[in-house]
Amino acid sequence: MKISKIGRLTLVSIVGLVLIFAAAATAQQESGGGPRSLPALRSRAEFERLARVYTDQPYALPHVLFVIDRKDDNKIYYINSQRYRFHKDFVNGTYLSLERGEEFWRNNYINPNRRFILGTLAWQAPVKRYTFEFWEGDQIPADQIKLTADVLKQTFFAPVAFKPNSTKQDEDSAGVQGLERVLQSDIAREQEYQALNVAKGLGRIHIIDKLDDHVEIGFNEILVLKEVPLSLPPVAGVIVSKPSTPLSHINLLVKGWGVPNAYIKNAGEILKQYD
Incomplete structure (x- = not known):
């Protein structure tokens, strides 16, 4: 079967595009910091x-x-x-x-x-x-x-x-x-304080003994909690009185909001005068 000159040019163009896309994909992976996994x-x-x-x-x-x-x-x-x-x-x-x-x-x-x-x-x-x-x-x-x-x-x-x-x-x-x-x-043995996310925040202290669906939370509040919750709406800051991990889901959210998050031992007692 004979391939016309136009056909050969088209084939070469297709091969060229494939090579370009392959090179671009490789470059993108390398520029992204190595393999996906x-x-x-x-x-x-x-x-x-x-x-x-x-x-x-x-x-x-x-x-x-x-x-x-x-x-x-x-x-x-x-x-x-x-x-x-x-x-x-x-x-x-x-x-x-x-x-x-x-x-x-x-x-x-x-x-x-x-x-x-x-x-x-x-x-x-x-x-x-x-x-x-x-x-x-x-x-x-x-x-x-x-x-x-x-x-x-x-x-x-x-x-x-x-x-x-x-x-x-x-x-x-x-x-x-x-x-x-x-x-x-x-x-966190013997540790009384740990900054989980370093940032600046301004808001009203709100001490919550038990977080449930009935508790109203404002975006301008710095929450003082006994335990790390599973989820939160955006707030001005978070303080927990129980040792927590920087890898918690809440800390990932807080980092995204750009607000402070910290563990402070006995935070509720220390800050109750400001609530």
């Missing part, structure tokens, strides 16, 4: 390559998000956390799932028979340990906490302990045989 982390250097680091803390907190796909033989993705801020951004961005909003939240944080396990791996300098943790509102069952520990053991270069972020996670994980744990109280 890795299937294993075999060294500290690989961990640091993907880690996002909070430097507005008393100690640096490098951390890497990870996703375990239970539908794909428990395949783990160590996410480039400099490129993806949230798990859903990675899952949607790589077309593992197109679920969004409440559907994604319900199926992967509440449903025990979930497809994805969504966690964070961090280096805790005060105790010199790597830990893995889940969002404080995650209803992950004990068997999946154990599964996560097993997958990390096979794919991560150093021992990793579990850090529960809620009463349920604490109680459920306590009965998992052979599971090493590090509690937030171990990390």
Whole structure:
């Protein structure tokens, strides 16, 4: 079969465009700070390559998000956390799932028979340990906490302990045989203050003993809470009187709002005169 001169030019043009698009995609990936994810982390250097680091803390907190796909033989993705801020951004961005909003939240944080396990791996300098943790509102069952520990053991270069972020996670994980744990109280032992997000805020102090749907919250308020809530509307600042993690969902929201967030021991008692 003969190809006309016009046909040859068209073919060359198509090949050229394919090469240009391929080069552009490669350049975009490189400019984005490396690969989207890795299937294993075999060294500290690989961990640091993907880690996002909070430097507005008393100690640096490098951390890497990870996703375990239970539908794909428990395949783990160590996410480039400099490129993806949230798990859903990675899952949607790589077309593992197109679920969004409440559907994604319900199926992967509440449903025990979930497809994805969504966690964070961090280096805790005060105790010199790597830990893995889940969002404080995650209803992950004990068997999946154990599964996560097993997958990390096979794919991560150093021992990793579990850090529960809620009463349920604490109680459920306590009965998992052979599971090493590090509690937030171990990390913040004897600590009376910790800046979780350094920023400036101006507002009215509002001390809340128990946060529920009946409590009215204003955008111009600095909330003083006994425990870290699962969610909040935008406010002028947050103070909690129970040790919290800088990796909490609330702290991610607060960082986005650009307002201060801190742990202060006995904050309710100290600040009650200003409420």
